Amino acid sequence: MARTQDPDLIVIGAGAAGLTTALVATLRGLRVTVLEKTSVIGGTASMSGGGVYIPNNRHVSEVGVTDSREEALAYLRACAGAGADDSHLVALVDAGPRMVEYLEDEAGIIFRPWPSVGGTIDYRPWLPGSKHGGRPLTSPRFDTRRLGDQAGRLRVNPRARWVQDPLDYYAERKHLMAPSADYTPRFATGDAGDAVEFGSGTALTGQLFLACLNAGVEIRSETPVRRLIREGDRVVGVGIEHDGRPTELAAGLGVVVATGGYSHNEELKRLWMERPLQYSNEIAENQGDGHLMGVAVGSQLAGLGDAWWMPQVEMGVDNGILNTGGSREDRSLPHTMMVNSRGRRFMNESVNYYDAGETFGLKAGATPRNYPAWLLFDQQGVERYALLAWKMPGGVVPDWLVRSDSLADLAGRLKIDADALTASVDRFNGFARSGIDEDFHRGEDEWDRAWGDPAQLPNPSLGTLEKAPFYAMPVHTGALATRGGLRVDDRGRVLAALDGEPIPGLFAAGNCSNGGPTGSYPGAGATLGAAMTFGFIIASTLADSRA
Numbered sequence: 037m038a039r040t041q042d043p044d045l046i047v048i049g050a051g052a053a054g055l056t057t058a059l060v061a062t063l064r065g066l067r068v069t070v071l072e073k074t075s076v077i078g079g080t081a082s083m084s085g086g087g088v089y090i091p092n093n094r095h096v097s098e099v100g101v102t103d104s105r106e107e108a109l110a111y112l113r114a115c116a117g118a119g120a121d122d123s124h125l126v127a128l129v130d131a132g133p134r135m136v137e138y139l140e141d142e143a144g145i146i147f148r149p150w151p152s153v154g155g156t157i158d159y160r161p162w163l164p165g166s167k168h169g170g171r172p173l174t175s176p177r178f179d180t181r182r183l184g185d186q187a188g189r190l191r192v193n194p195r196a197r198w199v200q201d202p203l204d205y206y207a208e209r210k211h212l213m214a215p216s217a218d219y220t221p222r223f224a225t226g227d228a229g230d231a232v233e234f235g236s237g238t239a240l241t242g243q244l245f246l247a248c249l250n251a252g253v254e255i256r257s258e259t260p261v262r263r264l265i266r267e268g269d270r271v272v273g274v275g276i277e278h279d280g281r282p283t284e285l286a287a288g289l290g291v292v293v294a295t296g297g298y299s300h301n302e303e304l305k306r307l308w309m310e311r312p313l314q315y316s317n318e319i320a321e322n323q324g325d326g327h328l329m330g331v332a333v334g335s336q337l338a339g340l341g342d343a344w345w346m347p348q349v350e351m352g353v354d355n356g357i358l359n360t361g362g363s364r365e366d367r368s369l370p371h372t373m374m375v376n377s378r379g380r381r382f383m384n385e386s387v388n389y390y391d392a393g394e395t396f397g398l399k400a401g402a403t404p405r406n407y408p409a410w411l412l413f414d415q416q417g418v419e420r421y422a423l424l425a426w427k428m429p430g431g432v433v434p435d436w437l438v439r440s441d442s443l444a445d446l447a448g449r450l451k452i453d454a455d456a457l458t459a460s461v462d463r464f465n466g467f468a469r470s471g472i473d474e475d476f477h478r479g480e481d482e483w484d485r486a487w488g489d490p491a492q493l494p495n496p497s498l499g500t501l502e503k504a505p506f507y508a509m510p511v512h513t514g515a516l517a518t519r520g521g522l523r524v525d526d527r528g529r530v531l532a533a534l535d536g537e538p539i540p541g542l543f544a545a546g547n548c549s550n551g552g553p554t555g556s557y558p559g560a561g562a563t564l565g566a567a568m569t570f571g572f573i574i575a576s577t578l579a580d581s582r583a
């Protein structure tokens with residue numbers, strides 16, 4: 037391999053983890069090349085909500101929240117599953133706040149804390165150390181014209197067009213908005229048109245991309261990495277495809293794998309996922325490339341089978357492409373309930389989306405499987421909440437929604453036993469009247485109440501389903517992205533399958549690794565928070581080693 041112009045560090049993937057690693061490493065004096073498979077920069081992070089969960093960050097007090105290292109660690113430990121490495125949780129708590137400070141002070145990145153109101157609460161508020169707001173951070177409005185002639189290289193999410201401040205959604209509890217005769221949203225993806233102002237994930241990656249350009253990071257798009265090159269014990273470079281031709285690139289300090297998850301590799305999903313994953317919001321190019329390249333040079337795998345669960349609902353077909361979106365608010369509104377194909381409830385419908393994902397059951401074995409599943413609601417819900425009324429833009433019932441004047445007929449159309457469904461609804465209506473969900477405790481914890489309707493009494497999460505017509509829409513198993521992959525230590529070094537020791541020159545961050553709070557989704561932004569923090573740790577460690 038030619039070595040004269042070789043960088044110190046190669047980063048594979050220009051998403052949240054990759055951009056953060058490259059930015060910090062460059063600002064710390066390393067020569068970095070980012071190799072990105074697609075023609076645009078930002079990965080799934082560009083398509084995301086852009087929340088970055090950093091407990092005990094320096095902004096929490098701005099929204100009246102107090103936090104501490106001890107509380108943050110207690111909460112992450114209480115959340116994390118058996119497969120989590122405790123050293124990762126410590127790393128997140130210790131390095132996360134420093135990552136925010138570094139990006140703000142040295143790279144010009146701006147973060148704003150989420151307010152302490154409504155649905156900004158940590159996802160398992162019943163656990164010690166949980167907080168309401170402050171820990172998730174977001175980006176301000178980003179104008180893509182700041183990128184100059186590079187603007188076209190940013191992946192933009194049309195849904196992230198700046199129409200309103202996304203934080204107002206929480207502060208003003210807009211999920212409870214009443215239907216309005218003169219407005220229905222357009223659910224289809226569409227395109228961003230000539231929009232230049234974006235919020236959410238596009239604003240985050242816009243900021244990171246701009247900072248990378250200013251710092252002089254070399255980012256080559258349309259350059260998929262095909263393999264890692266190992267000489268002796270050490271990973272020394274990568275095999276890439278450039279202009280359709282295979283070539284090699286070496287790096288003095290090593291290679292960082294930041295290729296995201298494997299949602300769009302059906303074979304890996306079949307083999308690795310323990311639960312069904314019908315729809316994922318990850319970009320189509322995330323196919324587990326980094327996982328497989330790592331395995332090929334001897335990496336250990338960990339945390340597989342899990343995903344950043346988020347049940348999905350269909351949102352219509354646009355230009356022949358089925359759009360799906362996460363289900364969160366609609367499950368929490370009064371006058372909604374969920375049933376499986378036996379006509380039975382199987383979950384607290386209001387629970388956070390990660391925990392909701394688990395209730396669908398496993399792919400194999402003797403455990404009950406709660407899919408297919410349906411979200412049911414009635415006319416009361418449609419009259420009260422725009423989020424339900426908008427399922428039928430212009431009053432037209434889409435083909436993915438079933439409407440009927442009776443529960444028995446609805447059951448027949450869903451191929452569910454009518455008596456079972458009617459009994460479930462009757463029992464649920466009893467809970468709604470008494471205010472106590474004896475089966476699944478919906479409305480008993482602060483998360484449920486934050487997403488419920490305070491005007492709904494006696495329980496803000498429970499309303500009867502008794503006014504025709506009745507509606508049913510399928511709820512699919514889904515996720516924002518898969519997680520788990522190359523096993524890393526608390527410095528992001530990939531560990532070898534043979535002896536558990538770090539493979540010299542090989543690092544990983546984000547959804548292609550297990551670096552994070554495995555087995556839990558502690559709060560809004562936990563995926564980006566972990567990806568960016570591990571990217572920061574890797575860059576800082578390598579720069580320190582050079583100092």
Ligand SMILES: Cc1cc2nc3c(=O)[nH]c(=O)nc-3n(C[C@H](O)[C@H](O)[C@H](O)COP(=O)(O)OP(=O)(O)OC[C@H]3O[C@@H](n4cnc5c(N)ncnc54)[C@H](O)[C@@H]3O)c2cc1C
Nearest residue numbers: 049051053073079080081085087261296317546547561564
């Ligand atoms: C609708 C939606 C909302 C979300 N909201 C949030 C939120 O608010 N907060 C949060 O924390 N998370 C959120 N997420 C999840 C979050 O976006 C992802 O978990 C996060 O982007 C993962 O970062 P990453 O760097 O690991 O992967 P990605 O951001 O996906 O980046 C991976 C990059 O690697 C590239 N790549 C893949 N293979 C190769 C290869 N062989 N060679 C070169 N490049 C390659 C890909 O093209 C991509 O650009 C959301 C996701 C979606 C879709």
